[in-house]
Amino acid sequence: MTTAPTALAAARPVASPYYIAATEAVSTQRLRVLKQGQAFAVLDDFGNAQALGPAAQGLFFEDTRYLAQLALTIDGVRPLLLSSYVAEDNDALMADLTNPDLAGGNGRAMAKDTVHILSTTVLGDDVLYQSLAVRNFGAEEAHFRLELNFAADFVDIFEVRGTSRTLRGDLLPDEQHAGGVTLGYRGRDGITRRTRLTFDPPSEAVAPRRAAWTLVLAPGDTRDIEIAVQCLRDGRRSEPPDRGACIAGAARHRRARQAQTTQIFTSNESFNNWLSRSRADLEMLITETPHGLYPYAGIPWFSTAFGRDGIITALQCLWLDPALAAGTLRFLAANQATELDAKADAEPGKILHETRHGEMAILGEVPFQRYYGGVDSTPLFVVLAAAYWRRTGDLALVRSIWPQIEAALGWMTSYGDPDGDGFLEYDRKSINGLINQGWKDSSDSIFHADGRLADAPIALAEVQAYAYAAYLGAADIAVQLDQPERAADLRDRAELLRQKFERTFWLDDLETYALALDGQKQPCRIGSSNAGHVLLGGLADPARAARVAERLVAPASFSHWGVRTIEGTAQRYNPMSYHNGSVWPHDNALIGMGFARYGLREPLLKVMSALFDASLFVADQRLPELFCGFERRAGSSPTAYPVACNPQAWSSATVFGLLGAVLGISFDPPGRQIRFIRPVLPAWMDECRLTDLRLGDAVVDLELRRHGEDVSLHVVKRTGAVEVVTVN
Template sequence: MDEIIQVKDRYYIKAASCLVDDRTRVLKQGETFAVFDCRGDIQPIGRGEQGLYHEGTRFLSHLEFLLGNQRPLLLSSTVNEHNELLVVDLTNPDLVLDDGTELPRGSLHIFRSKFLWQHRCFERIRISHFGSGHLTLRLLFRFSNDFRDIFEVRGLRREKRGRPLKERIDQGTVCLPYAGLDGVQRRTMIRFMPDPVALSGDAAELLLSIAPGEERNIYLTFCCLIGPEPSVSGRYDDEFGASLTRLEAYRAQHCEVKTSKGHFNEWIDRSLDDLHMLFTDMPQGIYPYAGVPWYSTAFGRDGLITALQTLWINPAIARGVLGFLAANQAGEHCPKTDAEPGKILHETRLGEMAALKEIPFGRYYGSVDSTPLFLMLAGAYFRRTGDRVFLEQLWPHILRALDWIDRHGDRDGDGYVEYQRQSENGLDQQGWKDSWDSVFHADGSPARGPIALCEVQGYVYAARRHVVELAEIMGDAKLAGRQREKAERLRTNFQRDFWCEDLSCYALALDGDKRPCRVASSNAGQCLFTGIAAPEHAGRMADLFLSPAFFSGWGVRTLAEGTAHYNPMAYHNGSVWPHDNALLALGLARYGRTRQAMQLFEGLYHLAMRVELSRLPELFCGFRRLPGQGPVLYPQACSPQAWAAGAVFQLLQASLGLSIDALQREIRFRHPILPSFFDEMTFRNLRVAEADIDLHLIRYGDDVGITVQRREGDIGVVVEK
């Protein structure tokens, strides 16, 4: 990959080939994830990201299964519907065995299955003999590890690395150790059953005797061990059962959604299962890691938005996110990590480079929007659940976050929250579009900091409005009054300083000289989501975002065609992001533009029907949708990705005008619409406080009928039409 040129952004992810060509398969559980090729092997090809990873380090960089000295032929390959298991069907090519026996192609069925559980990868290979004659098969496994940090895999070069230690071999087990520069020894242990006839530090050879009609199993276990951590053994079936039990617990937490459209149900189910796979159990609760492979860790912004997207269907996600981010809230000023008292985390990383501070992301705070989003989620969570005990636990953190907005976020006291990098190695741009070239003026010149992004002011406005409600609950009328006044002043000034009449849009940002970046971008669409936009501007913005310049047919681009820096293949300057579209759709519905919101819903639905596994990627290219052609995928997109998986639930919320108020014991539907691609929908086990309800929705022409099928506890349903 040395031929790839890196420009500006030190955290750019290098690419030598396209993801769709490599056909990778992804598994994740806890702090462990794996990227395999479609045969279930790990190959140093394509983008070079394949491997078995644990806590930010690659513990296995090469794995190849050979029949004799040839790769089996691929029949099929998929991750099963609940993301629990990678299953691969293979068969033999034409072979001449070691004893001279000729084995015709297709005589053997080879079934590989893999899953992750508690920092281990379990594999079973089942070989079935459908040919004639007794066979002795020679099976060869080649393997290696490089213990590279995920940032090395992404393309960063290190001046020094740790050193591999001598392998240790004992009765069907090989241990491959590595001494890191951080003083930590990491080990990959590989177990084979039955025992190999030959085992070394990079290969294992097994002989398998099999008769016609017979079936034989081979088991492999790959353990990722850090420090003195002991290796834990376990049988494949037992460990798989334990992993299923945990996933069932996740599934039991959320409301079940079913519709009359099977393809839409597949999208819903895949999105839920992707979220379950990305969940990681923290001491404070579940946290959705951002995405695999590059962002399999806790990101503040991603976790907060994912929790907002899924709040109506499963508030436990929001509780876990709020608890974790409160526990990791910055307590002091640290320029090296862009930390300031009260600020909410941007991301946290494990691994050798983070431990050595070769990257600033061990615990990094370079995000301007995580803190107001934290306050938004806190307010929305309380309204959804009425959880007073948890609110009281969060209250000191809410006050600190509010103090950060007023003291550090608003650097010059003008009422706007700005950012400018303090860390030498941190992020230049600290909004959700964090590419180095994502904030600029109409002529393409970069904006000089400190930068006040339009959507961030919307987050601050919504955060203050939520704090008004929370302060009243906590009995602090003075704080509530101050926040109400600041919110209204911000909204008034925002119209004056950000609205661009000629663009029919809010400016992307104000630069350090308070000059507006007169660029029409999807950032402004999130101003509808937060409610800071003036009602008289909403209609013009809706028309703009649904115009051909913005709407590709699949979704709204991050930039309009013809804008400086526009490139439909750029990460943030012309691509389409599902989560961004879902936020925009909810914003359109908020201002009574539900019909336009449905166009975004339908675009992403048709996208889900065209991508593998009905799994929305992190982003895709912004090329126009053409008849008979599918979307153009972005080569470096994470898939699965948390806020892409959460998008469908926010789109449903926009469609139905759905809101839940636990204090009022009320589920409200405001001008509900069912999208054109299904006619009926059922919610089962929608929980509000101590109540539980099942609802059935059905289309009647342009109207929607809503029936309560079951109700337990005190909960009402209100429909506005």
């Protein structure tokens, strides 16, 4: 066995073993991202990986880095970058490169900008394709050498994040084959992983892990070089690389998804660009599983199925894309815990927190192979099931997962509430598990007004709201399944929870709900964004909901880029922290959806406008996982958080959650109605058009127009039996 390399060595808090290390290299390099299936690539602007030194770059497959370096040179020098972009649909990375001034060791000097190299990178399910189209634009013959340095380290994604390992498996000798080379690694899990590189035309033999081509191009001549990098693993069947089939398959999938979802157009082109970028990013993260579509959480750290993230993403997109919710529900139902397993924080009925496929997870070095350490995924699963039924009327799917819904409800009233006080709470069972198990899962994210960390078991405010919505939603389903007594019991539970929550969590002097209750049932008297989720679940008293909203958009909470996770006056406030003062787009979307539920239009528009403004200042209008919570400064952009996932599924879904909220859109499948309840449009949007909005087999095209503070609605096209109504 060999000693483990640490890709991003950095100091980290002892209490947080899964801390994501940040280095200068991470925070200053612009990254380009591609994803397909279980594979993703993180590259620089050149289409290279780790060309300038250690970084969280490469080709990853099933939580393992199969290609650690890919670095192109021309006569031993890095090319000059002309431009670089990822195609609008995220299918390809295009980089325009040219030669620098070259002395010409072959006796032929070459001035800069003589040779153009168009590098095109495409990702398949388990293979990366890179095409180099080389053309001589000079007036004389060009004689030069292209070289490609490559390497594979087969490190686990947790090693790339900064987690140290004492032992690793063994790197295998390189295997030369016709047209290329195979690099290999035999892991301590007994699995052999291989990276197969193929070159067309074949490389000249020059050195280990280096491919080279000597090119002589007359003026105007071109030469094409094709490179394929395939990820191979024991026990997994892989097809031979076929770049054309990969591109065609991606195009077919894109067309099918476009035909399945509602299309949105507005009078604001910048907003349309945000919509387009968000949709493309979300489509890239959505992965086909045996159970249907599932939105993987984010790249690079979370390119896998997370229960909470998948559910919240599906909820934000439910009004325009119910198929995503259907796949998410089936996947989570199939992966629900059925036994006690303390190492995985698993208990019967509990819904998945995350799943991993890498060596460290398989060996149990991290507990995340199939991990259940989240207190909110289980009630949110029930919430999504009920919301899906209300959106589609698809009782067949809901009936098929009713046993899993009942198991989730059973967990909520037993393991989730061990002391029987009616509140859901958490206390990790796995010594290696997450200390905090709500969406703010940093080790220091739940604390008291004096800065003391809260002791477990902890009852989070927002989780009680999720539980309340879950009980009521399950009651509605039970009625449809001819179980009136079960429905009545669930409604009684919801009402008891509502009454006790108001008595226990409300902080009248702070005009908000407590962040949480600690193990001694003492409230954490902190103004936090969690209170906004209480509105999302419908648990808040209406008068108190208005007071919470007013506090959330007041200066201490609102940075003018969005609502901070905690108020700027809190003891542990740090705008550069992960959860204690930063701004998370999805958090703001859920808060906005909560405002809409209570008819709080002004704060809703304020939050939506802030996130829209943020999208205008970030690269590619791609909202990251989070950004720092500094106050907005004139002419500046949001301050980046250095190791944020980008893209992140629930951030990409933010625009759809907020737009659905301002439109007030809801559905009544039995009544064949699409309803717009108190719709409102921001001052910077005069018109919003929805094409192919579906309810069952009916399809409508709609146009909403703003007239001051009022919105009119016009049905442009209708196919099938459906009524469209506005409710003021």
